[in-house]
Amino acid sequence: MQSKSFPTAVITLTTDFGAADTYVASMKGVILSINPKANIIDVTHEIGAWDIAEAARVLEDFYCYFPKSTIHIAVIDPGVGSDRRPLAIEADDHFFVGPDNGIFWPIIQRNPKARVYHLTNSSYFLKDLSSTFHGRDIFAPVAGHLSMGVSLSTMGVTIFDPLSLVLKKAVILNNEIKGQVIKIDHFGNIITNIKKEDLMSFLKEGDIPFIEIGNLTVKKISNTYSDVPLNAPATLIGSSGYLEIAANMGRACDMTGLSKDSLIGATCRLRKIC
Amino acid sequence: MQSKSFPTAVITLTTDFGAADTYVASMKGVILSINPKANIIDVTHEIGAWDIAEAARVLEDFYCYFPKSTIHIAVIDPGVGSDRRPLAIEADDHFFVGPDNGIFWPIIQRNPKARVYHLTNSSYFLKDLSSTFHGRDIFAPVAGHLSMGVSLSTMGVTIFDPLSLVLKKAVILNNEIKGQVIKIDHFGNIITNIKKEDLMSFLKEGDIPFIEIGNLTVKKISNTYSDVPLNAPATLIGSSGYLEIAANMGRACDMTGLSKDSLIGATCRLRKIC
Amino acid sequence: MQSKSFPTAVITLTTDFGAADTYVASMKGVILSINPKANIIDVTHEIGAWDIAEAARVLEDFYCYFPKSTIHIAVIDPGVGSDRRPLAIEADDHFFVGPDNGIFWPIIQRNPKARVYHLTNSSYFLKDLSSTFHGRDIFAPVAGHLSMGVSLSTMGVTIFDPLSLVLKKAVILNNEIKGQVIKIDHFGNIITNIKKEDLMSFLKEGDIPFIEIGNLTVKKISNTYSDVPLNAPATLIGSSGYLEIAANMGRACDMTGLSKDSLIGATCRLRKIC
Known part of the structure; x- marks a missing residue:
């Protein structure tokens, strides 16, 4: 062989x-x-x-x-x-x-x-x-x-003419980034199409961010899951470079008031108080 | 190592x-x-x-x-x-x-x-x-x-005496092939034990086939899924050489009126109008 | 490459x-x-x-x-x-x-x-x-x-100070081994933390064992699944060396009266009549 x-x-x-x-x-x-x-x-x-x-x-x-x-x-x-x-x-x-x-x-x-x-x-x-x-x-x-x-x-x-595809992208407005949920992962983390670079240029030192998906609002960007109390929601830059709403040993997707099906494609709004 | x-x-x-x-x-x-x-x-x-x-x-x-x-x-x-x-x-x-x-x-x-x-x-x-x-x-x-x-x-x-096994086979009658459903795949496609060869020798040019499983009747043999309208059922020869009832981007198994459990082993009847 | x-x-x-x-x-x-x-x-x-x-x-x-x-x-x-x-x-x-x-x-x-x-x-x-x-x-x-x-x-x-972990172990008392369920496997077999060695030293020739989990009682240690009638529960030493309650082509976990969630960690009691 x-x-x-x-x-x-x-x-x-x-x-x-x-x-x-x-x-x-x-x-x-x-x-x-x-x-x-x-x-x-x-x-x-x-x-x-x-x-x-x-x-x-x-x-x-x-x-x-x-x-x-x-x-x-x-x-x-x-x-x-x-x-x-x-x-x-x-x-x-x-x-x-x-x-x-x-x-x-x-x-x-x-x-x-x-x-x-x-x-x-x-x-x-x-x-x-x-x-x-x-x-x-x-x-x-x-x-x-x-x-x-x-x-x-x-x-x-x-x-030279392969079929193209339109994927929804986050829109950066003056005082708001309006993105969409693109995935719920195995841990119930909510992954959006808002990119790290967009977040970085949108938020300045000292700004207070407001991240909203369905009923869930988070007012801070964390570094990692365990930066917040057990089961509390944490917004962070996920490992693929997109804004992610997770929870410390909990399922963020169950905290939005939306079903898993309606979460995919749902709006994620990032605002700020300067 | x-x-x-x-x-x-x-x-x-x-x-x-x-x-x-x-x-x-x-x-x-x-x-x-x-x-x-x-x-x-x-x-x-x-x-x-x-x-x-x-x-x-x-x-x-x-x-x-x-x-x-x-x-x-x-x-x-x-x-x-x-x-x-x-x-x-x-x-x-x-x-x-x-x-x-x-x-x-x-x-x-x-x-x-x-x-x-x-x-x-x-x-x-x-x-x-x-x-x-x-x-x-x-x-x-x-x-x-x-x-x-x-x-x-x-x-x-x-x-020289390994244990044998009887698997149900489709029966070819005069004006009918009577087979069984042997599998529902990940896409909801219904796979039967009616072989391509049996189908070929049963149906002559110009015959109109009738394929029936539970409440579902299909009156055509298609080449592939997208030959029929979106979500419509399609009967075709599957990739393993067996008669299969699928749907174009839909779940054929949900169109029969039978539960998934009762579908396995259910009768699939192939008749024809000459 | x-x-x-x-x-x-x-x-x-x-x-x-x-x-x-x-x-x-x-x-x-x-x-x-x-x-x-x-x-x-x-x-x-x-x-x-x-x-x-x-x-x-x-x-x-x-x-x-x-x-x-x-x-x-x-x-x-x-x-x-x-x-x-x-x-x-x-x-x-x-x-x-x-x-x-x-x-x-x-x-x-x-x-x-x-x-x-x-x-x-x-x-x-x-x-x-x-x-x-x-x-x-x-x-x-x-x-x-x-x-x-x-x-x-x-x-x-x-x-020299890696984090330690306490895993519950079975307790061997005078006339009883008190263990816990640690796993339900794909077949519904109930695997406990009672070790083969503990079982061996606890049971003497001629002893009648009583194994209890929830509502389920088994009064015999079997060698393999098919030693008992179809769908009957069998207690045996599983392939990892732990006491296991299985069933012959059935799901032992459904025979205890406990939900799968409450089974994990549930008490498994092994007693004997000498």
């Missing part, structure tokens, strides 16, 4: 497939059939079903922590089997493989030198192509071959 | 252990203690507790996507510690390791050249054998040693 | 992060950026949020099944960003990396030769240190460098 010729390669998987079915395993089998030394890392399979925006945010969030040349497969693919194009992208010395539906748009946007390929060379796909599972039949084998050194220009053709 | 002598080997795990406990990790530790270069892949740990039929279907479904010589461990083991035999099987150039309770029967059946071994050589088991966790104490170490090149004939003796 | 100089290393992860967010993936990316050949094994990410006692028990339970020199990262870290110290420990030829809050105390206690290091050398941390995610910023890179051969004495200084 051993071979000197299989390069070490890190391949990550981001899908909306869940962990119970065999979809993810089939993809891994296809990759390992091409490169048995691939080091395959599950990012998450719990992206909301068909939630392109969530996947786009997730990809932008984690990829930079992986080594250069990592191949990131993302399969959130409501258009599978239609004429939506299969893509591979080289950006920021990383590779991305998945459907052309906007999931890679934030990465393309922030990397002007990104090269986008339409995967057209079916000799790098599985032979029996299904019309409902291109994760297994196209994206996994392409990633496997890419990890073996096959170039993207061999597997596809450059395109 | 490095050694040139550990071969690259892919080992998959299929269990009903869930992801929260340490059972799976203990098995991985045992494998890696024997071969630290083993590339261990979780297929699923969400098989229904003690559900031998589900495990049998899952194994048959995914194994062929893995490279030749992959070692597939499956531990759904209600009879652990009794006189049920521990097995290892060589079939279709793959290896399978687990209890003798029928989970491997479909693979044995479709591979007449399969060789089945009763694992009798306890020198390849963990020293302190528990009576409740042979996944860790027998199957993991046997898989580890197998990946290191120890032959099955060294670890066991050939047998 | 290939390099001969990366050693094979097994690194395990135990956290309370859940599987849906990108926290775990970011840690893996950081590790693989330092050592792309690291074989990273998820133990569990389903430790109860901030549950130090559960994490301590889990670590003690699984680590010994892994090969010598394995690096075990554990991040249950309510004090992240405060003055709680980041630690690395060498004990029993294994390495442990995580916060100084008691999670490693059982391992330190049972290994008198354990050496405990306060990680003080920030040149082995990520450059931009967040105050809320030291799993990614401190523990992952330290584990990565450790796997590359950097010594703990280079990354930190020896300390």
